Amino acid sequence: MPHPTPAVVLDRITHVWPDGTTALHEVSGAFGAGRTGLVGRNGSGKTTLLRLVAGTLAPSSGAVTAAGRVELLPQRLTLDVDRRVADLVGVAAVVDAVRAVESGDVDPRHFDTIGDDWDAEARATAALAAAGLPPGALDRRVGELSGGEAVLAALVGVQLRRAEVALLDEPTNNLDRDARERVAEIVRSWRGALIVVSHDTRLLELMDDTAELYGSELSVFGGPYSAWRAWRDAEQAAARAAETTAAAALRREKRDRIEAETTLARRAAMGAKAQREKRVPGIVAGNRASAAQVSAGKVRGAASDREATARAALDAAGRRVRDDDAVRIDLPDPGVAAGRRIATIADGDRSWVVQGPERVALVGPNGAGKTTLLERLVGSARAHSSASAGSAPEGPGAGAEERKARSYGTATAHTHRVGYLSQRIDGLREGDSVLESVRAAAPTATDAELRNRLARFLLRGDTVMRPVAALSGGERFRLALARELLGDPPPQLLVLDEPTNNLDLDTVDQLVDALAAYRGAVIVVSHDEGFLARLAPTLTLEVRDGRVTET
Template sequence: MTDPLLTLDGVGFLLADGRPLFADLNETFDRRRTGLVGRNGIGKSVLGRVLAGELPPSSGRVRRQGRVFRLAQQLAPEPGATLAQLAGVHEALAALQRLEAGEGDEHDLSRLADRWDLRQRLQAELARAGLPALPPETPAATLSGGQAMRAALAGAWLADADFLILDEPSNHLDREGRLTLLAQLRRWRGGLLVISHDRELLETMDSIVELSPLGLQRHGGGWSFYVERRDAQRAQAEAELERCKLERRQTAARLQREAERQQHRQSQARQERGDGSQPKFVLDFRQERSEASAGRMRQRHDAVRAELAGAVREAASRVAADVAIVVPPLPPAVLPHEVLAFDGELPFVAAPLARLQLRLHGAARLAVCGPNGCGKSTLLQVLAGRLAPRAGRVERNVRQAWLDQRLASFDGPGSALERIQDACRQRPEAELRTRLAQLGLGAATLATPCDALSGGERLKLALALALLADEPARLLLLDEPGNHLDLAALEALEAMLRSWRGALVVVSHDEAFLAALALDERLEATPDGWQRRPF
């Protein structure tokens, strides 16, 4: 294997409208297992494509040593695509088939690259990823999101690359799939860059590189070390901002006193001119000198004020680059003894997981866990009244809000502000704008049509609709709420849900996210049925 190396030398990238996405990036990626983090929209995926050579930089250059393979975040196979295409081996397999039939040529030999055992290697990787023995021609449309990601990851290990760039590889993977991915990455010996908000995955990295408006900054160690350094730097930046503001206030007061003394001297000079106690030429000389001195003082004061204002702006920019989302005050929750009860059978779910008896009391906090396809999302839809149970019934004693993975309720016309004003008629628009801004939904976002919002923006709006409505929800049913959020927004969501005083049922494969919510119990899908146990 070639010693892998990717080097950014003054790299910048401009969007189609000419706005800079990032500029003057300088960094080297080698065999160190590196996690790339940053806010949504900051350009992480674009940077991954630039590093892989899929996009040319607008400025600077990228030097590559070794073959690079990039796994995209969004798997969007074309109609009729196959499992082999998801794994990126369809051309090599077609070349192998032609060569075995005696119909191949030099291009097929080059495309196959001596991988005569590719079919066997593909099946071995699929098995290692926890997938059944599926033929390469299996339609991609028949695979679940988790199965499709596992197939694509199998292709990454088969790519014979020197450097892997994986963009959100744990998205759509259940707990077993995530553990399999961690085991596969531990065996990888080439260069590795992982773009992710999966903290368990980031914890296994040798270093974390953060992309922000200030550029790229590398932190040695995994996620915990990065958080420690980030929080220390944030505190230092905030302290420096306060110091600059204090210096500006103190200096402004001193300059004001100097200006007042100058004005007092000028006032005395005018009195002397008025009483005629001094010769006119002496008074004229003193007046000219005083005016010149006052002019120089004003210039010096203006320069000092400008310098201090610049220092405050620079310090503020370092704080603003990593400002956290503010969690707005949540409404008090008055809950009955029994919030929800279900005793029956789930539709579309096979035995023994079809049968379930579930009761939630007071401010219950429950995690629903299990492999993909076991019925977790179906359970939430039944509890929310979106699906009817196959048998039995659901008793709901409080208003609930169901947030599905796609947040499909926001498909369609109407702006974000119009949607929330319709649900929050008792709150003035100014208050709504303030609370939404605290959630990171600014004026530009509020004017955007709902169907054009990002996943993270949809989630924030959905939570605002649930919590700020005239009749707020007392039970939140959340289906993989962290899928669309960057790390800063995920931490803000955790803080919000920890302070939530209503009942909570959350489906997630992210153990770090669940651990941060102060949950009471876990409802887990097992081969023997649903098991409820302390978290």
């Protein structure tokens, strides 16, 4: 239910980066006092907007008004691993002061620090336990926590500090299923205004409102993500239908105007002929010509007005239709027959063979060994390639691998044509241009061919000459995907490690479509259950403590 008093008001906010790039231009709008999910495409300015609301960035122009203190949980936590968790949570000073008083130190400064917050340690301990952190976590070092535990502890800190407005930027990134559920529980019980940027659709379903940042316009819909998405899709369908109707009306008015012009021209010619042949007196012919000119002017004016009105209606309808490009992949068949053995994943006496264009999902908690398994798979492909070239493969021999398989999951590729997108997308050279990066994977292709293929990944125009270091997160992902899929020859197996991290929801849609069009095998690690459901894997394997089981 909409809240009558907004928690945050934006008044024509503009932010320009030092290099002159405009991140946001005169954005206006308001966030309610409940829970709001903020969505938008990569590069639309969502993180910048949160930083402006939090005050860590100053707007170039415009004003932000917040109903109280604002706390921001950034997308990337800058963690001092030697600090105590109590510092991360924000209760260290109060906890230390209470402990000092309880040990007999009655320094007035301790009482000033404590104020009325004598139960800070108990509240923090209970909140950390509820978030799934181990006993005694408050006094542990941050470096002793996993990445997911550190995010949960920081989130608990934001909650405990009781800011009137809390901002969370992609809080579930890199978190496993259990940690995501704990974040969801915290969000469900949140008191106060909460603005969450996320591509996690399950988290967005917990929101009271959904706000979208699109083309420097902020719109707010009363309802969770699924309701907003249904409304947006229906609105766009109606907009496209209105555009089609308006285009037909404009064509009709053009046709009517041309027919009217033809009729007027024919009448004028007939009148001129009659005057030349003197079939009517000159004065009568002149009066008729003058009247015809007046009538023709009215007809032309009316037709022109109707055509202009139809054109304006088409322009208005066209502005409602979003011109969002989509990744389109049209690649050569990588030659994966239905019965072709592509890879084997094994654990002890059990093994699973990936055959043909299968989709395989690897799931499991953080730190279970999923990425290690992928790296072994990719490493075996490189060894396979070296062996095919006539050199000895690196690493342990078959006997060592068999012994390892009996105690720990292993993965082996039966092809050297493997494309690998790591979780960090770290296989790109920062100084190379987009075109140079892809040319390295497809050296026989011409620049024109590469530009045409890159355009299908929405990398076009001057963008292909930009260095990798200047790309946005979404652009880097599309480049990495293009580099793997445009390789010559194309890969028979595509290996993806958490591919939806930091991708906006529309780009996730594009990734699903791209993988549906890809005619090779796919092995993917992901905690994004919505993405996995749409991928529809033929096999799902759980990795836990390095062991592999089928689910």
